[in-house]
Amino acid sequence: MTAQRTDWKNRQNRDGGWAYNKGCSWTEPTVLVLLAQSVTQVDSESFAAGLRFLRSTERVDGGWSPQPAVAESTWVTALVALLPEEAIGAQRLERALTWLEGQTGRESSWSFRLRQMIAGNEEKYPVGWPWFPGAAAWVIPTSLGILAFGRALSRGGNGKLRERVELGKEFLFSRMCADGGWNHGSNKALGRDGDSYPETTGIALAALHRGPVPAQIERAKTAARRHLATCRTAEGNAWLRMGLSAHGESVHSQSEPAPRTTIDAALIAIASAERNPLLS
């Protein structure tokens, strides 16, 4: 545990943030390390510096960009909204949730739907979240949006958040692969089935942990177990364990891949925690 705590500090950049592996600070690894610290042992100096980095990079529209050189709020805002309210601050959290509420995949826009209607395409496009404004909705940003809004609802959020959570779940089920898991969201290309990935299967399962459990979940758990047996990445392994444990299945894979990056190490710490800060 001590080694892990020391490691976070040693990997921390001078601006208080963390890189994925080496180089400049990014929002995603910074949030995940702070969450990892919160379930292992908080190094108060390092934790405070990490929070200062995040507070300084909040954008005027209430969202967060992936790294300070990017002048656009993106999906990482959902990750920031998963930090404890007392850490990030109630007002910042509210602004982040409001920004997220305004984000949908481009396929949900009126202009796109009108073009599809004119072209005679009657396919339905459930509402999810994009990685980047102006692009389509995908599995990882939608899963994180569901988790962030689910957390807000547990604190007593409004009905709009609930509606987006339900729409997000509908999106995830619509993008489930034929093998029962998820890839980024292309479950078919030119009529051919796409294969699912470990990390996306794990994160989607984790996002579907609240509320009623439809029959598809059993298929998804089977796919997750199958991936876990062969998964070669620490990130995938950690998300699969989180996804399965979110549905009451405590899993210890036979051989866990070694972490290569900061987010690998952070996700392993989070997945190994008794109380998962992403799910609680």
Place this chain on the structure above:
Amino acid sequence: MTLMTRRELFTTTAAGLALTQCGRSPRAAGVSNVSIVKAPGYTMEVYDTVYRLVAEHKLNVRGKRIVLKPNLVEFDPNTAINTHPIVVHAAFEAFRKLGAAEVKIAEGPGHRRATLDLADAAGYFETVPRFEDAFTDLNLDSVTKRAILQPVSQLKSLYLPHTVLDCDLLVSLPKMKTHHWAGATLAMKNLFGLVPGGVYGWPKNVLHWAGIAESIVDLHHLFPRQFAIVDGIVGMEGNGPIQGTPKQAGVLVAGSDVAAVDATCCRIMGIDPARIEYLKLARGEQNLSERAFRQIGEPIQAVRTRFALIDPWRQMIQAG
């Protein structure tokens, strides 16, 4: 029913106009040298072959910073998804031997986030000594926003990784593959891996909305100093770039005019390059004929290996 806002109405109209726009001016093209060499397998001979390929193009690389951009896509080691590590290492050694000050390997996969694990599974750690020191994950590199001054796509700008913006020569090292959205994925399409997933996500969907073929051309124009070596020793046919099947073509194709290299690869694969949208946009249909290039080494007929295509590409792009 909710009515569209004026902004949405404007966007719809503008997008419609953009889709029907014509008269895009392709880059002027002269006669380019394209090398074709037979390479029957991934053996030690590849090192000598790649060195000779690069040397015969008389590139001035002494003291220059070179970035090698392979195509890393998936973990499956039993198929031909990724550029073979021997081709990458051979290029690494060739540019060092020719006096480059620095040779880096860089890639930003479009689907899988764990790039180092992917490189490991593809055999890069095993083949390239101290691979991690030479490698940059372009999905997670520091970035700068670059304006696209005369966009062919709907993109106005892109955040791009410093590693590739700062290099003197970008060397595209793709796998010779069919592609279910673009017809064929070769040296130009390989440039999608320059766009940082850390900013735009996985897959790099902003490029799809801006137009796949058009975005390929915009990226191509953003990097005027390029060289390409296409790994066609074992390529992929059918439902590429991921779910296709390996296809032995036994060939390496190289040159500084990357569009010419791609057009030559298409001919080798039995694809009509004039029906590949991004090649038409990059070079103009009239500049894609066989006579527009000077072939060095093997003639196309000697290495032609017809790649199977899925529908609807079979009808659209297969050469007669």
